[in-house]
Amino acid sequence: METSMDKEEGFDRNDFGSEEEYRLYCLRHSTAHVMAQAVQRLHPAARLAIGPPVEDGFYYDIEIPDVTLSEDDLSAIEAEMKKIVKENQPFEMEKVDRVALREQLVAAGQPYKVEMLDGFDDPISVCRNPSKKTGETWVDMCAGPHVMRTGQCKHFKLLKIAGAYWRGDSTRPQLQRLYGTVWPTREELDQYIFRLEEAKKRDHRKLGQQLDLFMFHDYSPGCAFWLPNGETVYHVLADRMRSMLLSEGYVAVRTPQLFDKKLWETSGHWDHYQENLFHFAEGHFHEGEEAEGENRILGMKPMNCPSHMLIFGSRKRSYRELPLRVHDQGVLHRNELSGALSGLTRVRQFSQDDAHIFCAEDQIADEIERLLELVERVYGAFGMGMKIHLSTRPAEKLGDDDLWDRAEGALREGLERRGIDFGIKEGDGAFYGPKIDFDIYDALGRGHQCATVQLDYQLPRRFELSYVGADNALHTPVVIHRAIVGSFERFIGVLIEHYAGNFPVWLAPEQVRVMTVSEKSLEHGRAVLDALRAAGVRVTFDDGDAKIGYKIRECHGKKVPYMAVIGAKETEDGTVAIRSRDDGDLGTMTVADFVEKVRSEGVVPF
C-alpha cells in the first residue's frame, strides 16, 4: 500500500512500531476523511472536530446542527463513502497560511477546526480531496499522513455511533462520534468482522445467563448476584488466591465496611474521591427527614488501604515485622456513574485479591521480584500473556526527585532481576508513587488491566505510620498496593470470555454430569454419582427420562467438562462411558479411573 509519507515533513516513521502499523495508521486516518466527506455531502452543515485512527479502525467526531444520526443512517453514509472511494480522489497535502485558513474555517462554520487551529503551532496544513467526477474539492485541516488515493480505503465498514464530548470535557458540547473499521484487504476486513462476532458470542453477560453464573436486578444496579454456579467459580478462585498468598508469607485480615468520614479525610479520599464514595449520616431518621443533631457521616470503603493503615498504626511496629504483607478480600463499594456500569467489568460492588505490603525502602526490589513471580505464575496458569510497563513520575507529584529516583530504581531493579522485558510509560505513574502496569491478553488477543503494583510513599505519612529500625530510630514504612487478579468480578468476566464459558475442570462449577440411558440404569448411575461425590467432585445427576442424545445436547449447552453415560453395559461391568466436552467420546473406563482423572484435572494449576 502506498502512502504519502515521502511528500511530507514533520512525520517520523519511527514514531510507529513497524511499517505495517504506519500503513494501517495512514489507511485508517484517511478513511476517517472519507467518512467525514461523505457526512458533509449528506449534511453540508456538518461541523467537523477530530478524526483519529484508533485500534482496529477510526472515528470522527461530528456535530450536525438539528440532526441526530442513528445507526440506521450508517448505511447511507457507507453508500456515499463507496462513491468517494470509487472516485479515487488523491490526498493532496498543502501548507497554508493560518490567517487565511482561519478566515475560511470561520466562513465555513467550522468552530471546532478554528479552535484547534488556534492551539496549533505552524506549519498549518490542509488535505485536499479533489474529485474529477464532481469537480469539487473537499478540504480538511489536517497534518496527515494519508494513503495516496481514496481508492485504497475500499475495505471499510461503519460500526457504531455514540456521543462524545468535545475534547472529552463534559462541560463542552456533545458531538456525534462515528466509529468505523478499515483494512488493507477484503479478507482482513472479513476476519475482523468475524472476530467481532466471536467476541459477541463469548460476551460474559450472555454466557453468565446461559450458564447460570450470575444475575443482576433493577433493585441493585451494578451489583452482581452470584448464582450457585458462579459462586462456585468465585469461591474456587478467591480461596486459591488466599491460600497461595498465605503460603507466600502474607497474613489475612477482615476489616469494616463503614468508616467515619474522618478516615477518608485522613486518607485523602474525601478530597479526591468523594463522588465515588457511598456515604450517609449516622442516626435514625426517615426519608426526607433531616438527621437530628450532630450526626457523623459514614462512608462505605472503596478500597482497603486505609483500614490496613489503621491496623499497622494500632501498635508499635518493629523493623523485624517487615515486610508485613496484609491480605484482605473485603467487599468494596464504589459509586460509579450509572451510565458507566457494564456487566461484571464495571460494577459498584466487588472484592479483590487485595494486599498492602508494608516494608522498608531497601526491601522494595525484593518484594517486587516476588510479586512479579506470582503474577507470572497465576497468568501463566490461565494461558494468558502479558505486557508490562513501568509508569514513572507524573508532572504533578508529591515528593522530591531524589525519592522518585529511588522508587523508580527499586521497581526497575525488581523487573530486571526477573529478566522481564518491560516498556516505560513516562509520566503515567500516580502522584504518590510509580507503578507497574500489566496488560493481560486473553484468548482473543484483547487486553485487560487486572494486576496492579503501586508504590506509595504518601499514605503511610498521612497516617503517621512508623516502625522502630535496627538503629532504634523511627522510620516511615513504604506501602506497596498490589493485586494480582484485581477485582474477582471483573476477572471472572474476563475468564468467562477467555474460555468462552468452557472452564477447565478445576474451575468448572459442574465438573461431571452423570446421565442414564434408561431407567434400568438408575441404580448404577446413583452409585457412580455417590463415588464421585465422595471424592469431592462437583457432580450432578441427570436421571430424567429423556433420550441420551437430548441429555448430551443439554449438557453441552451448559459446557460441563465431562459426561458420564450409564447404560446397560456400564451397569453390567460396573464402568462408566465418558464423553468429554472438548474431545468427544473417550470410551469406557472404571469408576475409580474416572474419579482419579477428574481429581487430577481438578487440581488448581498455580
Added chain:
RNA sequence: GCCGGGGUAGCUCAGUCGGUAGAGCAGCUGAUUCGUAAUCAGCAGGUCGUCGGUUCAAGUCCGAUCCUCGGCUCCA
C-alpha cells in the same frame, strides 16, 4: 451524569396504519425407557419496565422515570 439505541412469557424474539397479545425453546402433565448434540401429545404461562397524558380505543403516539446496551466521562 451526558448523547444515542433497547425493555413484550423463565430465555430468544415477532407484533403492519392506534382496533381482542404471538412463536420457538424452557416449564408442567401424560405417553415413551430409548446408547452419544433436540421422542410425541396436551396444558399452563403476560398489568407489553414503571408512572402519567392524548384518544371511543395505546404494546404501538406524547411526557417523565427506572434499568440495560454502545460510547463519552470517571477510575486521586
